[in-house]
Structure formats: structure tokens, C-alpha cells
Amino acid sequence: MELCYRLIDKLETEAQLTKEEWITLFQERSPGLAEYLFERARKWQHVYFGNKVYTRGLIEFTNYCKNDCYYCGIRRSSKTACRYRLSLDEILACCKEGYRLGFRTFVLQGGEDGWFTQDRLEEIIRKIKQGYPDCALTLSVGERSKESYQRLYDAGADRYLLRHETAEESHYRMLHPSELSPSRRKQCLYYLKETGFQTGTGFLVGSPGQTAAHLAEDMLFIHRLKPHMVGIGPFVPHHDTPFAKEPQGTLELTLYLIGLLRVMMPKLLIPATTALGTIDPQGREKGIQAGANVVMPNLSPLSVRKKYALYDNKICTGDEAAECWESLEQSMERIGYQLVSERGDYQE
DSSP states (O other): HHHHHHHHHHHHHHHHOOHHHHHHHHHHHHHHHHHHHHHHHHHHHHHHHHHHHEEEEEEEEOOOOOOTTTTTTTTTTTTOOOBBOOHHHHHHHHHHHHHHTTOEEEEEEEEOTTTSSSHHHHHHHHHHHHHHHEEEEEEEEEOHHHHHHHHHHTTTTOOOOOOOOOSSSSHHHHHHHHTTTTTHHHHHHHHHHHHHHHHEOOEEETTTTHHHEEEEEHHHHHHHHHOSOOOOOEEEEEEESTTTSSSSHHHHHHHHHHHHHHHHHOBBBBOOOOHHHHEEEEEEEEHHHOOOEEOOOOOOOOHTTTTTSTTTOOOOOOOHHHHHHHHHHHHHTTOEEEESSSOOOOOO
């Protein structure tokens, strides 16, 4: 156990560990070690961000997807997904309401939906940026060519989220059909960085078959990639997938990983995800206290929120965006943090 404390200290000073050291930190963790880690994580969180928690307005604009990932509730093969697409006017209405409330970052997230062609996506980006030039725009629309990423960036998008899900090749193939490639996924992330995007990645915690060695590979990959954002969340099964009966990931391990990410890369933007709040009523607050510094309230129309069901029991309170903001603001204040509306760009 004393070795684990030394490893956290080493991570804090050197920003990297060997694979074997990572495995030790995962296998030998304890509540006392986690508390020590969270203290170090909060120190760096406050050095670079004070008590600020940045808000991102999430717009889930399509739940059509060409992919068939085995863990995902909107996978191509789903027979129960109620499909929808938001129109340009509906997306802009979400932005209008979000801007009124104080959001200065919008996140367009959707499945890999071919109906939204390159030209359509570029039109959406240009319209949003014309209407809200002081706002940052984040995209999360999957794997694309380097040329496509460049055009999206040139149209005005600022950030891009593409979780690698797992960095270990055999584990990736366990979670995805054969037409999806782990090397292709990673290459897309390097394309995004080369293009100029503030780039985000991340992985599922507690996904089927995951081991300490797999998590070590995730941390090593993130260190190599040097992304600007990392979003991790617990695996939560969906009833209409091959992994329906698999156990969900734990709050404890997810929080531990958030703390390790903050200590390893102190300037990261790390969201306290909806999935955290799904498995624990105070999950997002605990995520912030472990080192996260971003929350992503939902700006999507109430009529579609339950339809973007990546996993079962996803938080969907029915609150309007304004009520959601007020509720989050109060919950952050209770734990000593301040919800802020500024863009919150990554600081080099």
C-alpha cells in the first residue's frame, strides 16, 4: 500500500507511470488511497480552475447510427430505439434558449447518421457560429476522414469529442463488430489534433471484459495523445444489446480514474458525466469532488431526450433547461463550487 502512495506522488511529479505501475495502482487501491488521490486532484483542480465548474449545453440532434457497437442503445440493430432527427430550426432553437440561460458552449452530439451529410453539418455549424460568434461549438459525430474534419473545423467548429472507448485492441474487438477498427479510431483522434481541434477522448469504465491491464493501456494512450478533454463514465447496460445482462461499472472506480487523470494532466477538461448521475444520485457532485470540472446539461427538446438512450435508466428528469441550470447551480454551491457560463477553453 505504501508503494501506491509513492506511485501517486510519482504521477504528480513526472506525469507518467509504467504499465506495471498503473496495474498496481488499479489492483491495490483502497478507500484511504482514494482519499489521498482526491486531495491531490483537488489541489490541481483549484490551481488551474479555482472552484469553477464549466457548463456545456448538450444537443443530442440524432439517434440514427450506422454502427453496431455491442454496448450502445442506439446501435444500428436496435429494434426498440425510437429514431429521430432534429431539424436545423430545432437545433437553432436549442441554441437560442441555451444562450439566453448563459451557455457559451454548445455540444452537438449524435450517432453516425449519414443523413447529416458533410454539407448539412457545415451549414449547421455556420448558422450556429453566425448567430453566436462568442460561443464555442463542440462536435461529437464519430469517425470521419481527415479532410472532413478539416472542413468542419474551417466551417467554425472549435472542439471535437471522440472517445476511444478502450485502447487495447483485443478488448476493442470484444466491444465492437469487425468493421470497426481500433487503429482507425485512434488515427481519427490524431487527425483531429493535427487539424487544430481542441480534442477530447475517453473510455468506458467497467465495460465487459475490462481488466486492470486494459485500464493501464487507456492511461498510457491518453498520455501519448495529450488530449485537451477526457470524458469517462461507467458502463451502464442497455436492455436491447448483447451486453444487457453484464454488470455495470462502479462509481468507486470511475471516481478513482477521474482523480488519476487530474493528477496526471492537471489542465484537462474532465466532465462529471450523466452516467455518473445515473448510477448514483450524487454522482456528478462526487465526480467534481474527485477532480472533474465540467457538467453538460441537456438542451435537447424534452420530446426527444428519452429517445437518446445509450444505456438504461439515463437521467431524464423532464426539467426544462432553465430548471436544470438552477438545480445544478445549487448542487454545485452546496459542495463549494461555482457553476460558470464562460466558454472554458483549454489553456495551454
